[in-house]
Amino acid sequence: xxxxxxxxxxxxxxxxxxxxxxxxxxxxxxxxxxxxxxxxxxxxxxxxxxxxxxxxxxxxxxxxxxxxxxxxxxxxxxxxxxxxxxxxxxxxxxxxxxxxxxxxxxxxxxxxxxxxxxxxxxxxxxxxxxxxxxxxxxxxxxxxxxxxxxxxxxxxxxxxxxxxxxxxxxxxxxxxxxxxxxxxxxxxxxxxxxxxxxxxxxxxxxxxxxxxxxxxxxxxxxxxxxxxxxxxxxxxxxxxxxxxxxxxxxxxxxxxxxxxxxxxxxxxxxxxxxxxxxxxxxxxxxxxxxxxxxxxxxxxxxxxxxxxxxxxxxxxxxxxxxxxxxxxxxxxxxxxxxxxxxxxxxxxxxxxxxxxxxxxxxxxxxxxxxxxxx
Amino acid sequence: xxxxxxxxxxxxxxxxxxxxxxxxxxxxxxxxxxxxxxxxxxxxxxxxxxxxxxxxxxxxxxxxxxxxxxxxxxxxxxxxxxxxxxxxxxxxxxxxxxxxxxxxxxxxxxxxxxxxxxxxxxxxxxxxxxxxxxxxxxxxxxxxxxxxxxxxxxxxxxxxxxxxxxxxxxxxxxxxxxxxxxxxxxxxxxxxxxxxxxxxxxxxxxxxxxxxxxxxxxxxxxxxxxxxxxxxxxxxxxxxxxxxxxxxxxxxxxxxxxxxxxxxxxxxxxxxxxxxxxxxxxxxxxxxxxxxxx
Numbered sequence: 001x002x003x004x005x006x007x008x009x010x011x012x013x014x015x016x017x018x019x020x021x022x023x024x025x026x027x028x029x030x031x032x033x034x035x036x037x038x039x040x041x042x043x044x045x046x047x048x049x050x051x052x053x054x055x056x057x058x059x060x061x062x063x064x065x066x067x068x069x070x071x072x073x074x075x076x077x078x079x080x081x082x083x084x085x086x087x088x089x090x091x092x093x094x095x096x097x098x099x100x101x102x103x104x105x106x107x108x109x110x111x112x113x114x115x116x117x118x119x120x121x122x123x124x125x126x127x128x129x130x131x132x133x134x135x136x137x138x139x140x141x142x143x144x145x146x147x148x149x150x151x152x153x154x155x156x157x158x159x160x161x162x163x164x165x166x167x168x169x170x171x172x173x174x175x176x177x178x179x180x181x182x183x184x185x186x187x188x189x190x191x192x193x194x195x196x197x198x199x200x201x202x203x204x205x206x207x208x209x210x211x212x213x214x215x216x217x218x219x220x221x222x223x224x225x226x227x228x229x230x231x232x233x234x235x236x237x238x239x240x241x242x243x244x245x246x247x248x249x250x251x252x253x254x255x256x257x258x259x260x261x262x263x264x265x266x267x268x269x270x271x272x273x274x275x276x277x278x279x280x281x282x283x284x285x286x287x288x289x290x291x292x293x294x295x296x297x298x299x300x301x302x303x304x305x306x307x308x309x310x311x312x313x314x315x316x317x318x319x320x321x322x323x324x325x326x327x328x329x330x331x332x333x334x335x336x337x338x339x340x341x342x343x344x345x346x347x348x349x350x351x352x353x354x355x356x357x358x359x360x361x362x363x364x365x366x367x368x369x370x371x372x373x374x
Numbered sequence: 375x376x377x378x379x380x381x382x383x384x385x386x387x388x389x390x391x392x393x394x395x396x397x398x399x400x401x402x403x404x405x406x407x408x409x410x411x412x413x414x415x416x417x418x419x420x421x422x423x424x425x426x427x428x429x430x431x432x433x434x435x436x437x438x439x440x441x442x443x444x445x446x447x448x449x450x451x452x453x454x455x456x457x458x459x460x461x462x463x464x465x466x467x468x469x470x471x472x473x474x475x476x477x478x479x480x481x482x483x484x485x486x487x488x489x490x491x492x493x494x495x496x497x498x499x500x501x502x503x504x505x506x507x508x509x510x511x512x513x514x515x516x517x518x519x520x521x522x523x524x525x526x527x528x529x530x531x532x533x534x535x536x537x538x539x540x541x542x543x544x545x546x547x548x549x550x551x552x553x554x555x556x557x558x559x560x561x562x563x564x565x566x567x568x569x570x571x572x573x574x575x576x577x578x579x580x581x582x583x584x585x586x587x588x589x590x591x592x593x594x595x596x597x598x599x600x601x602x603x604x605x606x607x608x609x610x611x612x613x614x615x616x617x618x619x620x621x622x623x624x625x626x627x628x629x630x631x632x633x634x635x636x637x638x639x640x641x642x643x644x645x646x647x648x649x650x651x652x653x654x655x656x657x658x659x660x661x662x663x664x665x666x667x668x
Contacts, residue, residue, distance in 0.1 A: 043490050194636075201583070208384075237380070237514070257495060257496060
C-alpha cells in the first residue's frame, strides 16, 4: 500500500510538472496541405514554422511548440484539423496555408475567438472572413493590379494574353483584378485561356490560343507546377513569348530537374528572394537547406516571418502562455495594428482589417537568379 | 488550316497516351473483372523510376525506360499477389476498395520517398521533331514517339491475344473462368500475367506522359488514370480496339472542345459526350462484340 501511494504521489507530481511545462510554451497550431497536390506549400510552411520556433526557443525567452496538421487544402478537413488542435490546447493558429481552407476555418475560429495569422492565404476575402485573421502575405488583387500597371508602364507595346486556372480561387481573383485594372488603364488583352487542375497536363490548346491571337506577352496568374508544363509545351511548339508570373511562380528555380534555360527571362512578383544577401535571409535559407534539403520558397519565408511576427506581438502585448486563448486573441487583435515588422519578405504593418501593408516587387530570372526588373 | 492540323496532332498525341493507359485498365478488367484504380499510380511510379535513374544515377534515358518497365512489371505482379489474389473469391466491392487503398498507398509512398516538391521530367526522346509547311506546323518528337508507341502497343496486343497460347488463355479466362480452368488453364497465372502486361503498359504510358507533360508529382498519375478509365468505358471496357478508340476520341474531343468551344468547358464537354454515348450504347462504342474481349 505504501508503495502504491508513493507511486501515486510520483505520478501526480509528474503530471503537474508536465502541465506546468506545457504552460510555459505557446502552442502554435499550423494547418496546411502536407499531402496531395499542394503538399509542397503546406510542408514549406510547417518546416519553416518549426525552424523559426527552434531559433526563437534557443533565445531563451518566449517558447513555442509548433503542432502541424494536414488539411489537403480542403476546407472540411481543415476544420477537423482545427478541432483536433483545439483538443491539443492550441493558443494561436498559424494558418491556414491555402485560402479556401482558411476561410472555412475562420468561420469556426471567429466564434471561438482563436487568433489566426495566415502566412499565405492571399485571397481578398480572407481578411473579411474574421476580425481575428491577419495576413503575412499580400492579397491576390494587389498582385493583379500591380502586374497590369507594371506591364502598361514598362512594356506598353506588349500584346498581352492570360492563361489561368479556372478551378482555383487564387488564380481567378488575380485574373479578375488584372482585367479590371487593365480595362481602367487601357491595357488590351488579346487572348484568355483557362485550364483546370484536372486538365493541367495538356496545354496544347491554351498555347495554341495564345499563338493564334498573336500574343507575345503571357500573364500567368498560376502556380509554378503548371507553369513549367506550359513553358515546356510552348517551347516544343516553337512559341516563345515573354512570361510574367505572380508569386505562385516563386520557387520555380528550386524545382529538381528543371533546365534553368527554360525559365530564363521570366518575370514574376515576389516578396522573397532566396538568393538575397540580406543576413536574415542567408541565415534562414542556409538552415532550411541544411534541414530539409531544398531551397525554401516564398510560403516558407512567409511562415518564418509569421513566427517572428507572433513573437514580436506577444512581447509587445506582454502575453503569457497561461492565458486563455480567447484573451490572447483579443490582446493580439489590438496589438497587431500597432506593430511593424521588418522581415525576410519585406517591411510590413497591419490595418485593422488584417491586411499586411507590403507590396510585391517585380523580378526577372537572369542566369538562374532573381534580378530586379526594369 | 494550320491551327486545325496542330489541334489534330495534339489531340491524337493526348489520345494515344490515354489509349495506352486505357489498354491496361481494359485488359485487367476483361480478365480479372476488377477495376484496378491503382493503375494510374503505377504510371506515376514509372515516371519516378525513370527520373531517379536519369537524374541521380546518370543512366541514359532509354535504359531508364527499360528500368521503369521492369520495376513496374514487378510492382504490378506484387500488387496483384499481395492485395488482389487473397480477394479472388471476395465480392467485387471489396476488391474495388482494396484497389483504391493501393492507389493511396502508392501515392503516399511516393510522397515519402521523393517528397512533395514537383520534379521536372526530362524528355526521354530528343531528336528535334519535325516542321511542316515552312515551320508553321511543329510536331514535337514526343508527339511522334507517343503516336507510334500507341499504334505499336495496340498491334502487339492484338497479335498477342489473338495468336499466342497465353493470349488465348487470357481470352478464355475472360470469357469463362470456370470453363477455362476445366480446360487446363492456370487461371491464377493468367491473371498475374495480365497484371504484369498491364503494368508494363503503364510504364510506357508513364514515361510518355511525363515526356510530353513534364512535371512529376505523387499525384501525377491519378487524373490521367481516371480519364483513361473513362476512355476504356467509352470504347467498351474489356475490348482492345475499344480502349484504343476511346482514348483517341477522348483526346480529340478534349483538344477540339478546348479550342473551338471554350477552354473553360473542355472537361465538361468530354464527359457530356461520354454520357450521351453511354445512353445510346450502354456497353460503350465497341463493347458489344464479346469475342473481342481479352
